[in-house]
Structure formats: C-alpha cells, structure tokens
Amino acid sequence: MDLRLENISHNYGEIEVLRDINLEINEGEIVCLVGPxxxxxxxxxxxxxxxxxxxxxxxxxxxxxPKNTLNALTYIFQDFALLPWRTVSGNISxxxxxxxxxxxxxxxxxxxxxxxxxxxxxxxxxxxxxxxGMKQRVAIxxxxxxxxxxxxxxxxxxxxxxxxxxxxxxxxxxxxxREGFTACYVTHNLAEAVRLGHKIAVLSRRPGQxxxxxxxxxxxxxxxxxxxxxxxxxxxxxxxxxxxxxxxDKELLSA
Amino acid sequence: MPDQNEMAPSKNRQEVEFRGGGxxxxxxxxxxxxxxxxxxxxxxxxxxxxxxxxxTLPRPSDVFKTFIELYQSGxxxxxxxxxxxxxxxxxxxxxxAGIGLGVLxxxxxxxxxxxxxxxxxxxxxxxxxxxxxxIIWFGIDEGSKYALIALGTFTPTVVSTYGAVDNVDRSxxxxxxxxxxxxxxxxxxxxxxxxxxxxxxxxxxxLAIAIILLVAAEMLGASYGIGAYILEAGSLYDLERLFVxxxxxxxxGVTISWLIGRIERRLLNWRS
Ligand SMILES: Nc1ncnc2c1ncn2[C@@H]1O[C@H](COP(=O)(O)OP(=O)(O)OP(=O)(O)O)[C@@H](O)[C@H]1O
Ligand SMILES: [Mg+2]
Numbered sequence: 087m088d089l090r091l092e093n094i095s096h097n098y099g100e101i102e103v104l105r106d107i108n109l110e111i112n113e114g115e116i117v118c119l120v121g122p123x124x125x126x127x128x129x130x131x132x133x134x135x136x137x138x139x140x141x142x143x144x145x146x147x148x149x150x151x152p153k154n155t156l157n158a159l160t161y162i163f164q165d166f167a168l169l170p171w172r173t174v175s176g177n178i179s180x181x182x183x184x185x186x187x188x189x190x191x192x193x194x195x196x197x198x199x200x201x202x203x204x205x206x207x208x209x210x211x212x213x214x215x216x217x218x219g220m221k222q223r224v225a226i227x228x229x230x231x232x233x234x235x236x237x238x239x240x241x242x243x244x245x246x247x248x249x250x251x252x253x254x255x256x257x258x259x260x261x262x263x264r265e266g267f268t269a270c271y272v273t274h275n276l277a278e279a280v281r282l283g284h285k286i287a288v289l290s291r292r293p294g295q296x297x298x299x300x301x302x303x304x305x306x307x308x309x310x311x312x313x314x315x316x317x318x319x320x321x322x323x324x325x326x327x328x329x330x331x332x333x334x335d336k337e338l339l340s341a
Numbered sequence: 342m343p344d345q346n347e348m349a350p351s352k353n354r355q356e357v358e359f360r361g362g363g364x365x366x367x368x369x370x371x372x373x374x375x376x377x378x379x380x381x382x383x384x385x386x387x388x389x390x391x392x393x394x395x396x397t398l399p400r401p402s403d404v405f406k407t408f409i410e411l412y413q414s415g416x417x418x419x420x421x422x423x424x425x426x427x428x429x430x431x432x433x434x435x436x437x438a439g440i441g442l443g444v445l446x447x448x449x450x451x452x453x454x455x456x457x458x459x460x461x462x463x464x465x466x467x468x469x470x471x472x473x474x475x476i477i478w479f480g481i482d483e484g485s486k487y488a489l490i491a492l493g494t495f496t497p498t499v500v501s502t503y504g505a506v507d508n509v510d511r512s513x514x515x516x517x518x519x520x521x522x523x524x525x526x527x528x529x530x531x532x533x534x535x536x537x538x539x540x541x542x543x544x545x546x547x548l549a550i551a552i553i554l555l556v557a558a559e560m561l562g563a564s565y566g567i568g569a570y571i572l573e574a575g576s577l578y579d580l581e582r583l584f585v586x587x588x589x590x591x592x593x594g595v596t597i598s599w600l601i602g603r604i605e606r607r608l609l610n611w612r613s
Binding site for chain 1: 512513515516517518519520521522523526530531534535609611612613
C-alpha cells in the first residue's frame with residue numbers, strides 16, 4: 087500500500103512542531119526520516135500511525151492492503167515495548183489475540199514469524215533474559231505477525247550497541263530483500279539512512295519541514311559494494327543537516 | 342631520567358581503595374528465625390532467673406503451655422474461625438472494591454477528579470471510630486465487623502492501586518493501541534499486569550490494617566474471636582493468655598505476609 091502525507095502541520099500548544107509536510111511512501115519502499123533532535127520526527131510517526139491527530143493535513147493510505155493484514159500500520163519502537171511479563175511467543179500473541187483468527191492459526195503465525203526471525207529457540211524466554219538485539223528481533227517478529235502494510239520504525243536500532251546494530255541492520259536488509267516491506271524509518275544515524283533508505287527526507291529544525299528529499303538509486307542488496315558512493319551521499323546529508331543541528335543545539339540551550 | 346622512571350612507581354605505590362558496595366540488602370532466610378529464638382530465649386532465661394518478674398512478662402514456656410491447653414480444649418478454633426472468617430470476608434470486599442475503584446481512578450479523568458478528594462478525606466479517619474455508626478447501619482453482629490474491615494482495607498488499596506496504574510509504562514499502552522488492541526484488552530493485558538507489583542505491595546499494608554481492625558472490632562462487641570479472647574485475658578490480667586492471643590495475631594500477620602511473598606514470587610517472576 088502507498089502512504090501519502092498531505093500538508094501535515096502540527097502544534098503542541100504554542101510550539102509549532104511540524105509545518106506543511108508532504109511526503110509519499112510507495113509500496114515496497116523504505117523512506118528514512120532524518121533531522122535534528124526535537125524536530126518532530128517521532129511526532130510525525132505518531133501522526134502517521136494514527137496515535138495522534140494531526141493539527142491539519144491528511145494522511146492517506148491507498149492501494150490494495152496485503153493479504154490477511156491484521157494491522158496495516160505497525161510500529162517498531164526504540165525501546166522495544168515488550169511486555170516484561172510475557173514470554174517471546176506471548177508477546178507476539180498479544181498482537182494477534184484481539185483478532186478472531188483462532189488458536190491454531192495464532193500458533194502457526196507465531197511459529198512462522200519466530201522462524202523467520204530465527205527466534206524459535208527463544209520462544210519461551212522472558213524479555214529480561216534477552217539482549218537488546220534479541221528484544222528488538224522479537225519486536226520485529228511481532229510486527230511481522232500482523233502482516234503490516236507499512237512499518238513505522240522510530241529509531242529501532244538506537245538503543246543497541248554498534249555491533250548489534252550492524253547485525254540487525256543486515257537482518258533488516260535481508261528481510262527487505264525477501265519480503266519487500268514498506269517502511270517509514272526514523273533515525274539519527276546517517277549511515278543507517280544511506281544503507282536502508284530508498285528515499286531520505288531531511289527535516290529542518292523545529293518546526294520540522296522537509297528540507298530535501300534525497301533519493302538513492304542503488305538497490306539495497308548492492309549497497310555493500312558501493313560504499314564510496316554511499317559515503318558521498320552521507321556527506322551530502324550531513325552538510326544539509328549540519329547547520330540545522332547546530333542551530334537546534336543552541337535553541338535547546340537557550341530554552 | 343631512566344632512574345626517576347624506575348623510582349616513581351615504587352615510591353607512590355598505593356592500592357586502590359574499595360568504595361563501592363552496600364545499598365542492596367539481600368534476603369537471608371536464617372537470620373529472622375534466629376532473632377526470634379534469641380528474644381524468646383532471653384525472656385525465658387530472664388523469667389526463670391527472676392531477673393524479669395512474672396508480673397512484667399509471662400514465661401514463654403508457660404505461654405506455650407496455655408496455648409496447648411487452649412488447643413486441647415477446642416476453644417482455639419472457636420475463637421480463630423470467626424476471626425478468620427471476618428478477616429477474609431471483610432478484606433475480600435474491601436480489597437476488591439479498592440482495586441476496582443483504584444483502576445478507575447487511574448484511568449478516567451472525571452472519576453479521578455471527583456473521587457480522589459473523597460478518598461483522601463476518608464483515608465486518615467481512624468476507621469474504628471466509625472464502628473458505632475456501622476453497628477447502627479449493619480447491626481451488632483457480623484455486618485458491622487465486615488464493614489469496618491472492608492472500609493479499612495478499601496482506602497489504602499485504592500491509593501496503592503491508582504498509584505500503581507499511574508506507574509504503568511505509557512509506552513506499553515501506546516504499543517497496545519498501535520496494534521489495535523481494544524480498550525478492555527489494554528486494561529486487562531497491559532495495565533493490570535503492569536500495576537500488579539504495586540497492588541500486591543499495597544496489599545501487605547491493607548491486610549496488616551485488616552488484622553488491627555479485626556481485633557478492635559472484636560474487642561468492642563463479640564463473644565468469640567481473637568480480639569474477644571485477648572480482651573477477656575487482659576481484663577483478668579492473665580498475661581499468659583494475653584500473650585497467647587497476641588502471638589496468634591503475630592503468627593497470622595507473618596503468615597499473610599509470607600503468603601503474599603509467595604504470590605509475588607509466582608506472579609512477578611518476570612521481574613529480574
Ligand atoms: N506530547 C507532547 N506534548 C508537548 N510537546 C511535545 C509532545 N511530544 C513532543 N513534544 C515536543 O515536540 C517536539 C518534537 O518532538 P519529537 O519527539 O517528535 O522530536 P524528535 O524529532 O523525535 O526528537 P528526537 O530526535 O530527540 O527523538 C519537541 O520539542 C518536543 O518537546
Ligand atoms: Mg524521537
């Protein structure tokens with residue numbers, strides 16, 4: 087399914103957080119959102135997923151939803167958001183229990199996503215027994231279980247150490263190769279953005295506006311072999327962001 | 342120069358001083374019982390040697406003998422059963438109502454704004470002062486005792502429950518909403534389990550209050566029950582029986598606290 091944001095603006099009281107955002111996320115595409123701290127990326131993601139109402143503008147989903155989708159817009163959170171009192175499979179089943187699909191189908195879906203994320207042997211583990219990377223894998227499995235049309239990922243790798251981040255990034259690329267999911271991916275990390283994004287939207291400091299939309303044509307699976315080009319892209323992005331980040335930094339200090 | 346380099350480390354050698362540790366009490370199952378045994382042994386020794394007169398403290402072994410007599414006469418259960426029933430009925434009513442209202446106060450703005458001041462106003466009232474009122478409302482028999490214990494456990498349960506609900510991680514609730522869970526599912530599968538640790542630790546306080554109120558109610562109007570037994574012993578200055586009654590209450594309290602500990606370990610084994 088395609089997702090279109092039309093003239094999205096949003097305020098929190100006096101504070102204008104987002105101004106006139108227009109963005110398209112086409113099916114099978116990963117769109118990265120980068121921008122300085124506090125510019126409204128998480129807010130935008132909450133608006134997209136319907137967790138908050140935009141002050142003005144529209145968010146439109148169009149096209150055929152994936153077969154048997156249970157939750158078209160599905161989040162993957164920075165802090166994993168796993169229920170600590172449920173096991174790995176219990177956490178996945180949480181997302182399925184409210185749908186009348188029957189115990190057998192639920193079981194099958196859980197088994198299937200566990201094996202797709204290589205978590206089968208951890209099915210009965212509690213979140214506290216898992217490392218950060220494993221927890222995020224569980225969250226990814228939970229998201230896959232509801233067969234989302236668009237995945238909304240808010241800095242999914244930020245809470246992880248750099249090695250785990252690299253591993254998980256490769257997993258995500260792998261997953262995309264196999265299943266071609268659609269995603270809106272918020273990140274601070276420009277290296278992640280150029281590895282994963284088909285389009286990268288650079289937001290300005292608050293109020294967040296789209297400063298530029300950078301497209302990267304290299305197919306995801308070949309990016310490993312084009313590190314030079316990616317480095318150049320990353321440098322361009324950084325130059326775009328640098329002033330904004332500097333200014334945003336000073337704003338926070340004076341606030 | 343090379344000389345100095347060799348000298349320097351040997352001159353200022355100093356082991357790094359340990360300054361961490363502490364601030365993390367660990368469970369130590371053996372110490373508790375040992376303390377009890379020591380206290381009781383001291384009492385026994387003191388009363389036997391005459392260092393403590395029989396008027397000050399009864400001899401523990403005599404207290405124990407009195408307890409055995411009470412058990413053999415069958416009177417123990419005649420006092421214990423009504424007390425346990427009152428405790429169970431009253432606290433189940435108070436705690437379930439308290440958890441219910443606590444969750445509502447934790448979830449709904451209007452209920453919170455409207456009822457929190459009422460709860461705050463009822464909380465500090467010594468409930469025992471209301472016993473005459475309850476006797477008029479619910480009768481001199483069991484009704485007034487149930488009501489007293491129920492009200493006494495109700496308010497602390499409300500306060501601990503809504504606090505526990507407030508403390509449930511909002512990001513988990515957001516997650517539930519983002520997966521399209523119904524309101525009822527979110528409450529049942531996210532809010533309640535998340536609030537359970539706080540609710541259970543509130544339960545310890547509520548049940549201790551319940552025991553205190555139970556005895557107070559039984560002292561003011563009952564022919565059977567631990568409270569009545571203690572009152573009778575006290576008015577006769579029968580220290581052995583008084584201590585038997587008090588010990589039963591202590592044991593009851595410890596048992597309840599142990600039970601809650603067991604429940605916590607079972608239900609909260611997901612915590613590290
Ligand atoms: N619920 C809220 N009420 C009021 N202000 C809010 C709320 N949520 C966010 N804000 C403000 O809106 C601005 C944007 O917040 P947001 O979390 O979307 O930024 P972000 O780009 O995700 O930042 P970060 O990079 O630090 O994650 C911030 O200034 C924040 O203080
Ligand atoms: Mg954010």
